[in-house]
Amino acid sequence: MPVGTQGTVKAVAQDVLESLGAEIILGNTYHLYLRPGYEVIRRMGGLHRFISWPRAMLTDSGGFQVFSLSALRKVTEDGVQFRSHLDGSSHFFTPEHSIDVQIALGADICMAFDECTEYPASRARAEESLRLTMAWAQRSLSHFRAHSHEVPWFEPKTGVPQVPSAWGPGIGNSIASPKASCMQCFGIVQGGMYTDLRRQCAERLVEMDFDGYAIGGLSVGEPRQLTLEIISEVLPLLPKDKPRYVMGVGYPDEIEQYARLGVDMMDCVLPTRAARHGLLFTSEGRVNIKNRQYAEDQNPPDPACNCMVCRRYSRAYLRHLMQAGEALSGTLNTIHNLAFYLGIMQRVRKNLHPGE
Ligand SMILES: [Zn+2]
Numbered sequence: 001m002p003v004g005t006q007g008t009v010k011a012v013a014q015d016v017l018e019s020l021g022a023e024i025i026l027g028n029t030y031h032l033y034l035r036p037g038y039e040v041i042r043r044m045g046g047l048h049r050f051i052s053w054p055r056a057m058l059t060d061s062g063g064f065q066v067f068s069l070s071a072l073r074k075v076t077e078d079g080v081q082f083r084s085h086l087d088g089s090s091h092f093f094t095p096e097h098s099i100d101v102q103i104a105l106g107a108d109i110c111m112a113f114d115e116c117t118e119y120p121a122s123r124a125r126a127e128e129s130l131r132l133t134m135a136w137a138q139r140s141l142s143h144f145r146a147h148s149h150e151v152p153w154f155e156p157k158t159g160v161p162q163v164p165s166a167w168g169p170g171i172g173n174s175i176a177s178p179k180a181s182c183m184q185c186f187g188i189v190q191g192g193m194y195t196d197l198r199r200q201c202a203e204r205l206v207e208m209d210f211d212g213y214a215i216g217g218l219s220v221g222e223p224r225q226l227t228l229e230i231i232s233e234v235l236p237l238l239p240k241d242k243p244r245y246v247m248g249v250g251y252p253d254e255i256e257q258y259a260r261l262g263v264d265m266m267d268c269v270l271p272t273r274a275a276r277h278g279l280l281f282t283s284e285g286r287v288n289i290k291n292r293q294y295a296e297d298q299n300p301p302d303p304a305c306n307c308m309v310c311r312r313y314s315r316a317y318l319r320h321l322m323q324a325g326e327a328l329s330g331t332l333n334t335i336h337n338l339a340f341y342l343g344i345m346q347r348v349r350k351n352l353h354p355g356e
Contacts, residue, residue: 001026001058001267002338006035007051010272011330012338014053020307020335021342024056024108026267029101030065033091034084038104046106046152057107058267060247061098061140061188064116064216075115077132095139099147099185106151109184111214112140117192119220126192133190134204141208144185151183184211186245192217193226195233202237212243212265219248219268228257235262252281252344259348271341275333278322281340287315289333294319307339 002009002017004025009017017025027047032038044050047057063080066073070082079094095113102110113136117129187210191197198215205213215234218227231246238244245265246258255266271281280287282302287294289301297315309318309332321329 001265002341003028003267003269003272004051004053005269006031007047009334009338011276011327011334012272014051016308016335017053017338018055020339021346022055022338024058024265025053027051027057027059027105027107028065029059029062029098029105030069032059032105033062033101034086038101042104042106042152044152046104048106048153056109058109058265059102059105059107059111061111061113062093062101063098063114064248066093067116067118075132077135079113095136096143099140099143103144103147103150103183104152106153106183108182109186109212110144112137112144112185112187112210114188114190114216116217116220117190119193119217119222121192123192123194126194126197130191130197130201133188134201137187137205137210138208141185141187141210144183148183148185186210186212186214186243188214188216188247189234189238190217193222193230195230198230198234199237202234206237206239210242212245213238214245214247214265216247218246219250224254227254231258231261231263252341255341256344256348259345268341271337272334275337276330278329278333280318280333281337283340289315289318290322291319301336302340305336305340305343307336309333309336309339 002022002025005028007027009025032041041047041050048054066080066082069085071085072083074081079092079097081090081092083090098113099110114133115129117126121129187205187208189198189201189205191201215231218230235244243264244262246263247267249255249258249266249268251270258266278288278290280289280301283304284302287301294315299315300310300313301315301318302310313332318329318332321332
């Protein structure tokens with residue numbers, strides 16, 4: 001999933017994302033809650049309509065950003081008090097409030113409110129954090145079940161989903177469904193780097209019966225071998241017939257490795273963020289387009305890539321755009337990186353289902 005933090009996958013327009021084959025993007029609840037505000041987006045008919053994205057969308061719970069971006073956090077059993085990183089205003093997030101905000105945004109998939117355990121964390125700290133995450137998971141799910149019909153694209157009187165007809169059956173398959181709301185809620189497995197805590201969390205969440213399951217709290221600074229170990233430990237405990245999502249990973253070879261293990265979904269800012277800093281992922285390895293060696297290089301960014309950037313532009317031109325600080329630089333670099341990432345997943349899917 002390309003990451004569209006503030007209702008945009010940075011530097012790339014929605015029609016380009018569609019042509020790249022992106023089937024689902026991620027929006028960040030924390031950012032959208034603060035700006036433009038979830039009530040505004042609700043009045044605009046939900047996030048799909050607001051940003052004109054007819055395909056599927058997932059929103060995170062806001063928890064990760066509350067813990068990583070905001071100032072003066074105070075965590076209690078009930079929720080988290082924090083100050084906005086934008087203007088210092090004070091806010092209080094509970095599992096119920098996070099779900100309410102996500103329902104107002106109206107993505108296809110929302111996430112339970114959790115605490116992302118920092119790394120490294122002592123066993124006592126990881127246990128306490130996990131206890132909170134599991135209590136919050138149950139509260140998130142109960143609230144979601146009671147309120148998921150309040151999505152902004154659902155017309156309660158007629159029971160007809162309010163989908164612009166020009167959009168066809170997109171907007172996740174969910175909207176075309178006759179059910180009142182097919183918005184789904186995923187639980188998040190935490191537990192730090194302790195495999196027994198991870199196992200305990202996974203089993204408890206499966207009992208709660210979420211629509212899908214994520215493994216969170218990875219890629220937070222731990223060695224890569226440990227990331228793999230946790231995923232390999234947790235994945236078999238999660239139902240195969242529901243989506244299994246690893247949050248916040250990873251480098252191209254990692255996402256291929258995890259997909260082959262059975263991970264269905266991943267999100268990462270890496271392809272987009274690295275692109276804006278001039279780092280391209282290619283079939284020949286990483287290319288730092290700022291390097292002098294590319295100043296007169298007429299080759300495409302990645303000779304093996306057939307994306308709209310590689311078909312048209314040279315490394316020398318991309319380097320020049322970067323050096324000149326041109327806005328097009330971020331756009332072209334990002335398009336290639338997303339094409340490369342999405343290409344990996346398309347290849348993995350093809351191998352899993354040959355002939356399709
Ligand atoms: Zn390319």
